[in-house]
Amino acid sequence: MKKKIVLLIVTLGLVGGAYFLYKYLYKDHREISNEEAAVELAAADLKQMFVDNDAQEILNKTVIVNGTITGIEGQTITLDEAVQSALLITENAGNEGDIVAVKGRCIGYDDLFEIVKLDQSTIIPTK
Amino acid sequence: MKKIIYIFTFLILTFSSYGQEKYSTKTGSITFEASVPSFEEVKAVHSNVGSILKSSTGEFAALALVKGFRFKLALMEEHFNENYMDSSEFPKAVVKGVLQDFDISEVEEQGKDYLLKGSITIHGVTRSLEEIVTVSSNADGLNVSSEFVLNPEDFNIDIPKIVANKIADEVNITAVFTLSKSDL
Structure with a gap:
């Protein structure tokens, strides 16, 4: 059970990190x-x-x-x-x-x- | 009496501008590309480059405001301006020179090549420039175009190691100016 929670947190962290990295690299032009x-x-x-x-x-x-x-x-x-x-x-x-x-x-x-x-x-x- | 003065003024103006013919545009374009295959495209376009050609002497000048280069990616544009070109400190890129043996009567629709000898200033560094420039005529004036290669190193532009493999060492420049006769 504990293992599962750790795994879940790590996965969420990775997805979140990837999302913010993507947002940073491909941010929008100024409007x-x-x-x-x-x-x-x-x-x-x-x-x-x-x-x-x-x-x-x-x-x-x-x-x-x-x-x-x-x-x-x-x-x-x-x-x-x-x-x-x-x-x-x-x-x-x-x-x-x-x-x-x-x-x-x-x-x-x-x-x-x-x-x-x-x-x-x-x-x-x-x- | 007034009439005579007008006529004289007119004559003086006509003759003083004779042989001083200028062709110009404020909307010339410069594209540069330093892409490396399989990485994000490193390419920018500037479509508001000013340029003047004095047809009597072949003197040519072009000025691009560095901040006007537009990239597909906003972050790349930001890095280009802030980290590589320092465009707040050095806002202009300038080419000045003379088209060797330029004679406007020789220029035809299909274009003729001339050697442009002069200087190029980028990032506050001025270097000599010798490139082939093609000049052709159109209904409204002249087309001036050129393609050449520059090295960022020559202009004290440091590309950090971490991105060096994603940016080509040689930058391909394509410039196209559609000049029309002006009375500047």
Whole structure:
């Protein structure tokens, strides 16, 4: 009887361990669209942060950026020629001239084009 | 009088941009793969790479923000950024160079190979780069593509022994840029 209980506990332990290991190794990607934004600001202000000082603290953070669409290329929209967002869904992405708010993950500053880049972005409905 | 000024401004602008033609994209793609058979695929795709080609001189530059590489597994992506590439400290990977003997009038639809001589910066380490790049024309501009191999060691990227057998020593890079004429 005692043996059986020990065996049961060991088995449960192994299964549980395997489960947590699996969960760790194959954990899900971040869901940027469901995360709370660390900061909300205008496109030009976000760019200015990178121009002034590297703005390392904002890398990899979820941000909400407000601005006017000044360019559309592939799956991306550019706001005020300062921030380029790669959208997850391009449906209803809007047209040039539209004022929008975009939530995305800030991946850094591209000094070739002098723009800040976001990925995994979604357009959030303006209130 | 105003008209004359306008015409002059127009002429100056036209001529100053002549021969300065630039082709660019902000949505170029780079894929790298360092998979070892029978282990989890080590592969990532970046589809927002910026790139510029100056057609008069053949000068070429591409910049990828390292955090934009997407892996199938979230944990692999995290390790790539935090342990190997230190992407918060070194957020950019840059290629700069000149396509040797580049002449836009020679570029055709089926593509022509050029030698790109320049430098590549990854993980804060800059090394010289000489790779073959294929340039072809399309309706809107130019396609620039290249395939080459890099060694993580060359860029001070340490791969811990415990995972070393799951990651190939040589990393295959594939880059594709669809450039359109721009007035940058």
